[in-house]
Amino acid sequence: MTGIARRMQRIAPFYVMDLLAQARRMEAEGRSIIHMEIGEPDFDTPPPVVAAGQAALATGEIHYTPAKGLAALQQAIAGHYRDRYATDLDPQRVVVTPGSSGALQLIMSVLVNPGESVLLADPGYPCNRHFVELVDGVPVPVAVGPETAYQLTARLVEEAWRDDTKAVLLASPSNPTGTLISDDEMRKLHATVERLGGVLIVDEIYQGLVYDEVGGTALRFADNLFVINSFSKFFGMTGWRLGWLVAPETFIDPIDRLAQNIFLSAPTLSQHAALGAFTPQVMEILERRRQAFQARRDFLLPSLRELGFSIPVTPQGAFYLYAGCSELCDDSKVFAQELLQKAGVAVTPGLDFGFNRPQSHLRFAYTTDLERLREGVERISAFLAS
Ligand SMILES: Cc1ncc(COP(=O)(O)O)c(C=O)c1O
Structure with missing residues (x-):
């Protein structure tokens, strides 16, 4: 293609956006999807800010x-x-x-x-x-x-x-x-x-x-x-x-x-x-949300470790767990696809985050509530056992 600046050859797309679009299509067809791929809080903007x-x-x-x-x-x-x-x-x-x-x-x-x-x-x-x-x-x-x-x-x-x-x-x-x-x-x-x-x-x-x-x-x-x-x-x-x-x-x-x-x-x-x-009112709302994120992390971290994912350092912030999956699969991109198709769980393969062993890693975002996270863990467990 002529005309497009050369630098554009070095601008990669976000793979997670493809995955999200695919998950949304599946939802439109009636499938239930647990979203652990999305990098944004599931909480709405605090009402006083709106x-x-x-x-x-x-x-x-x-x-x-x-x-x-x-x-x-x-x-x-x-x-x-x-x-x-x-x-x-x-x-x-x-x-x-x-x-x-x-x-x-x-x-x-x-x-x-x-x-x-x-x-x-x-x-x-x-x-x-x-x-x-x-x-x-x-x-x-x-x-x-x-x-x-x-x-x-x-x-x-x-x-x-x-x-x-x-x-x-x-x-x-x-x-x-x-x-x-x-x-x-x-x-x-x-x-x-x-x-x-x-x-x-x-x-x-x-x-x-x-x-x-x-x-x-x-x-x-x-x-x-x-x-x-x-x-x-x-x-x-x-x-x-x-x-x-x-x-x-x-x-x-x-x-x-x-x-x-x-x-x-x-x-x-x-x-x-x-x-x-x-x-102070908004800070209080945000503090409750921070505690909710912490409770999610405290549930998801040991659950994923138990399933065989490797998370050697306890993540102390944001809402992500970056999990090694080399004991469970050869290629995290294929694994993420199968997990979405067969178990209805969306996670982001390491490929989106650089060149350092991306095929051996997945990112789990705990931007969904505890109940859905529990269901997600059960689905992943059943998928791994199958
Ligand atoms: C580390 C980091 N920096 C920057 C951004 C950009 O965020 P925004 O433009 O919404 O402030 C993101 C979004 O996910 C991020 O994860």
């Missing part, structure tokens, strides 16, 4: 906002870091974006020159490497495993560093593994990247969805790094398309200029809705 959006809509004043976002929202986000994470932040360093996806696009664009490389954990969130490709940068996947809780470490970064490396992108908690980077390792990572002359980017979009410990933010340790966050997951606002980034002060002006050009502003209605998200 009400704040409705109130804004009723005024009819839905115009562009400043490219960096409503000043009140920048302040509310800075207040959230202060109240929940004991971190003081100049609201001017907060830029509100169309999802954290918009933040990733802005950061890669202002940071990475053509030919410069960005180190990424593999397995990891698949879109990350495509954001690097989009600016003609070079994504460098670094294989990670259970020995480092599926996370990059200062040592791995040092080993993988190249002359052309510009940045390191981390995610804590991680998609697809749900694992965290400890405070101690985050400090070491920051110091190492700084010493090597690069820039650290930390994706914290699952912040708040942490189970056995409080969780935190890399902003506690340093100002000269980028942090990405979102209203999608913890706040249950995926479809509102709203996220934010926190940037070092010197990057704010270029980011503002670029945001003015490519987005004009993040969705205005969503920004007004998000202003309703930082009340």
